[in-house]
Amino acid sequence: MARCWRTRGGLTSRLLAQVGFLPGDTARHHRAVILDLLQEALTESGLTSQDIDCIAYTKGPGMGAPLVSVAVVARTVAQLWNKPLVGVNHCIGHIEMGRLITGATSPTVLYVSGGNTQVIAYSEHRYRIFGETIDIAVGNCLDRFARVLKVSNDPSPGYNIEQMAKRGKKLVELPYTVKGMDVSFSGILSFIEDVAHRMLATGECTPEDLCFSLQETVFAMLVEITERAMAHCGSQEALIVGGVGCNVRLQEMMATMCQERGARLFATDERFCIDNGAMIAQAGWEMFRAGHRTPLGDSGVTQRYRTDEVEVTWRD
Amino acid sequence: MRDADADAGGGADGGDGRGGHSCRGGVDTAAAPAAGAPPAHAPGPGRDAASAARGSGMRPHIFTLSVPFPTPLEAEIAHGSLAPDAEPHQRVVGKDLTVSGRILVVRWKAEDCRLLRISVINFLDQLSLVVRTMQRFGPPVSR
Numbered sequence: 001m002a003r004c005w006r007t008r009g010g011l012t013s014r015l016l017a018q019v020g021f022l023p024g025d026t027a028r029h030h031r032a033v034i035l036d037l038l039q040e041a042l043t044e045s046g047l048t049s050q051d052i053d054c055i056a057y058t059k060g061p062g063m064g065a066p067l068v069s070v071a072v073v074a075r076t077v078a079q080l081w082n083k084p085l086v087g088v089n090h091c092i093g094h095i096e097m098g099r100l101i102t103g104a105t106s107p108t109v110l111y112v113s114g115g116n117t118q119v120i121a122y123s124e125h126r127y128r129i130f131g132e133t134i135d136i137a138v139g140n141c142l143d144r145f146a147r148v149l150k151v152s153n154d155p156s157p158g159y160n161i162e163q164m165a166k167r168g169k170k171l172v173e174l175p176y177t178v179k180g181m182d183v184s185f186s187g188i189l190s191f192i193e194d195v196a197h198r199m200l201a202t203g204e205c206t207p208e209d210l211c212f213s214l215q216e217t218v219f220a221m222l223v224e225i226t227e228r229a230m231a232h233c234g235s236q237e238a239l240i241v242g243g244v245g246c247n248v249r250l251q252e253m254m255a256t257m258c259q260e261r262g263a264r265l266f267a268t269d270e271r272f273c274i275d276n277g278a279m280i281a282q283a284g285w286e287m288f289r290a291g292h293r294t295p296l297g298d299s300g301v302t303q304r305y306r307t308d309e310v311e312v313t314w315r316d
Numbered sequence: 317m318r319d320a321d322a323d324a325g326g327g328a329d330g331g332d333g334r335g336g337h338s339c340r341g342g343v344d345t346a347a348a349p350a351a352g353a354p355p356a357h358a359p360g361p362g363r364d365a366a367s368a369a370r371g372s373g374m375r376p377h378i379f380t381l382s383v384p385f386p387t388p389l390e391a392e393i394a395h396g397s398l399a400p401d402a403e404p405h406q407r408v409v410g411k412d413l414t415v416s417g418r419i420l421v422v423r424w425k426a427e428d429c430r431l432l433r434i435s436v437i438n439f440l441d442q443l444s445l446v447v448r449t450m451q452r453f454g455p456p457v458s459r
Contacts, residue, residue: 027441028441031441031444031445034445035448035449035452035453038453039452049453049457064404065438068401068442069441069442069445071400071401072397072398072401072442072445072446072449073397073445073446073449075396075397075400076393076394076397076446076449076450076453077449077453079393079396079397079456080393080449080450080453080454080455080456080457081453081457082456082457082459296396296400297400298400299400300400300401300402301401
């Protein structure tokens with residue numbers, strides 16, 4: 001399923017080209033491709049519907065219309081084939097895929113994407129949120145700054161910001177907003193949107209310098225709150241998941257912090273950092289094995305679904 | 317904390333549930349409420365669209381859709397797939413789904429005709445997807 005999704009990447013850039021992903025267009029896209037994708041997955045794996053043990057789908061969090069578009073198909077095939085349904089939390093999908101791919105046993109997790117920014121650690125059957133953004137996600141901040149600079153969306157704004165940042169030389173001072181265990185990005189975004197116009201007009205700095213400065217600032221904030229959580233938990237492992245986890249500079253900065261603490265850093269490549277169906281299947285498999293079932297009546301999607309709402313019965 | 321940009325759902329008009337114009341039945345239109353009627357107001361929390369509309373002297377918009385299926389089981393499956401998700405603007409638009417024989421019946425009650433239209437269009441899109449899924453991956457296995 002994950003591999004099938006990536007061939008639709010070209011469509012992703014076009015969807016993002018407007019003002020970020022619009023729910024209606026995203027839902028239309030999902031409805032247009034999902035049945036072919038499902039058929040491809042069955043064919044490629046050589047399985048029939050009778051070989052399937054359960055149907056795992058994303059219950060939330062996320063945008064309403066796209067979530068519904070996939071949930072209705074999951075419910076329909078679950079009923080057609082008479083198989084149980086398992087509703088999965090998207091964030092937990094990232095965590096379980098990260099643990100599977102990297103082999104990390106009990107890491108402090110930094111989950112960073114366009115829609116989410118959380119520091120999570122497992123404790124007594126919950127993925128507890130130790131710190132998070134109090135406003136926008138870090139990926140959202142980077143993507144919106146890319147729009148200000150009119151940076152291309154192909155392959156993704158975050159990737160292009162990362163490439164430009166590598167060519168930046170001057171560090172522009174930006175607000176640094178860590179609030180206890182949490183972070184805030186909307187103030188930094190408004191600030192950099194203001195100074196960008198001014199400084200680029202006077203030639204005081206280049207767009208590359210601004211990309212570099214934004215990354216250095218926001219990533220340092222993320223490293224700080226992750227370190228704080230690791231200190232609190234006495235953790236010797238850190239795991240980065242989510243689309244922003246592909247960023248090599250973020251991985252470098254996290255690696256430096258881990259090295260200083262004698263801890264190990266785990267990260268995945270872009271096949272698994274970015275949202276993918278396989279991660280939902282992985283978490284769904286863990287949940288199914290532990291006995292979780294989602295009755296049809298409880299299977300409604302939910303845009304707000306906290307990571308710590310789920311009872312993690314599949315771990316000790 | 318959720319990303320402030322995450323839209324509240326609704327598909328047909330690309331998420332302009334963020335705040336477009338609404339044609340609230342009876343309030344902004346030329347036909348003003350009768351002189352003795354209480355002033356129109358937005359429904360408070362916990363009041364549904366129909367009772368709020370009645371309270372302010374307006375009737376809610378009603379829309380009913382009947383969808384026949386080849387068998388009662390398939391109508392039940394469609395119901396199972398389409399009923400669980402909540403409406404995005406629950407205080408203004410509500411719907412309920414029932415199965416009668418091999419017919420899936422959907423009844424909407426709404427205070428706002430624009431949001432009603434969006435809800436119906438979105439429902440039809442999801443219904444179409446359910447039907448295509450059943451055509452492609454059905455028929456249902458025997459129970």
